[in-house]
Amino acid sequence: DAGVIQSPRHEVTEMGQEVTLRCKPISGHDYLFWYRQTMMRGLELLIYFNNNVPIDDSGMPEDRFSAKMPNASFSTLKIQPSEPRDSAVYFCASSKSKDRVSYNEQFFGPGTRLTVL
Amino acid sequence: LAKTTQPISMDSYEGQEVNITCSHNNIATNDYITWYQQFPSQGPRFIIQGYKTKVTNEVASLFIPADRKSSTLSLPRVSLSDTAVYYCLVDLYAGNMLTFGGGTRLMVKP
Numbered sequence: 726d727a728g729v730i731q732s733p734r735h736e737v738t739e740m741g742q743e744v745t746l747r748c749k750p751i752s753g754h755d756y757l758f759w760y761r762q763t764m765m766r767g768l769e770l771l772i773y774f775n776n777n778v779p780i781d782d783s784g785m786p787e788d789r790f791s792a793k794m795p796n797a798s799f800s801t802l803k804i805q806p807s808e809p810r811d812s813a814v815y816f817c818a819s820s821k822s823k824d825r826v827s828y829n830e831q832f833f834g835p836g837t838r839l840t841v842l
Numbered sequence: 843l844a845k846t847t848q849p850i851s852m853d854s855y856e857g858q859e860v861n862i863t864c865s866h867n868n869i870a871t872n873d874y875i876t877w878y879q880q881f882p883s884q885g886p887r888f889i890i891q892g893y894k895t896k897v898t899n900e901v902a903s904l905f906i907p908a909d910r911k912s913s914t915l916s917l918p919r920v921s922l923s924d925t926a927v928y929y930c931l932v933d934l935y936a937g938n939m940l941t942f943g944g945g946t947r948l949m950v951k952p
Contacts, residue, residue, distance in 0.1 A: 729885075758939075768886070768929075768942040781939065816885045831940060833885025 729834035731817050737840045743805040746837045749798055750819030758831060759792055759802050760816040768816075774800065775822075807841045814838050846930045851947040860917040862946050864930030867911050873932040875906060875913045880927045880945070889928075890915070917948075925950045 730749040738744055750757045758773040772782040777794045785792070789808070794800040804811055818831040848864040866875070874893050878886040890897055892904040892913070903916040917924055927945040 760942075767944055770939065770941065773939060818885065830888040830891075831886075833887065836883075836885055 729817055729819055729832055731815075731834035731837050733837060734835060735838045735840075737842065738807055739842050740808055741806045742841075743803065744807045744811075744839060744841075746802040746815050746817075746839070748800045748802070748817030748834060750800070750817070751832055752798070754819035754821050754832070755797070756820045756822070756831075757794060757800050758818040758820075759800070760818065760833075761813045762816060762836075763813045771802070804839075807839075809841045812839055812841050846932060846943045848928075848930050848943065848946045850944065851949065853949045853951060854920055855951050856921055857919050860920050860924070860948060860950075862915045862917075862928055862930075862948070863912060864915070865912045866930070866932045869910050869932050875904065875910075876931045876933055876940070877902070877904065877915050878929040878931065878942070880929065882926075886929060886942070920948075920950045922950050922952060924948065 729751055732747045736744060755776050756773060759771040760768050761771055762768045769784055771784045772792045773780055774794045777797060790804055792802045802815060814836045816833050816836045818833040820831045846864050846866045854860045874891055876891040877889045879889050880886040890899055890902050890904045892906050894906050894910060897904045905914045915928060925948060927947050929942050929945040931940050931942060933940055
């Protein structure tokens with residue numbers, strides 16, 4: 726398996742523009758997570774899905790952020806309009822439902838480095 | 843969710859054993875202790891998980907005392923490539939959500 730795939734790897738945009746980040750989870754994984762990482766705030770969980778359904782979006786900073794998972798192999802995180810303080814690395818991760826012997830292991834993608842000017 | 847406390851940074855030299863201790867005083871009965879590693883410009887990667895006593899894999903060992911209020915990640919004979927941030931997390935075994943703290947920045951020097 727290719728692992729979690731994210732695109733684009735780098736995004737530079739201007740304040741006010743719409744930004745869409747994409748993620749393809751590992752096949753067979755039923756959990757998908759979006760994180761944001763900055764020097765100031767560390768690694769923050771924004772939202773996660775189970776079987777394509779959003780379970781907890783309490784980490785989404787404000788209404789400018791939205792996330793969708795239209796099917797098991799694709800998710801998007803959209804920021805509209807973007808602001809300079811949204812500059813960060815955004816990670817997508819996926820995992821399988823835990824059974825009696827499995828670890829709670831999340832597999833992270835390479836991240837998207839977003840810069841909003 | 844149980845809160846974890848770990849040192850902000852540590853320095854070591856190649857070939858030494860490194861022990862990173864994490865405290866989690868309010869760990870719940872069903873919580874497991876999990877460690878992740880993050881290299882610069884990469885996403886975190888699972889290292890090891892345990893519930894009690896000792897767990898060992900090809901990468902590290904995890905020591906958990908009987909009261910489970912702390913845990914120690916042990917990295918044997920570190921190399922320069924072990925320079926990374928190490929996160930200690932406690933998580934409900936039945937759940938899949940993780941809460942990352944600040945982590946410990948390990949610097950391995952030649």
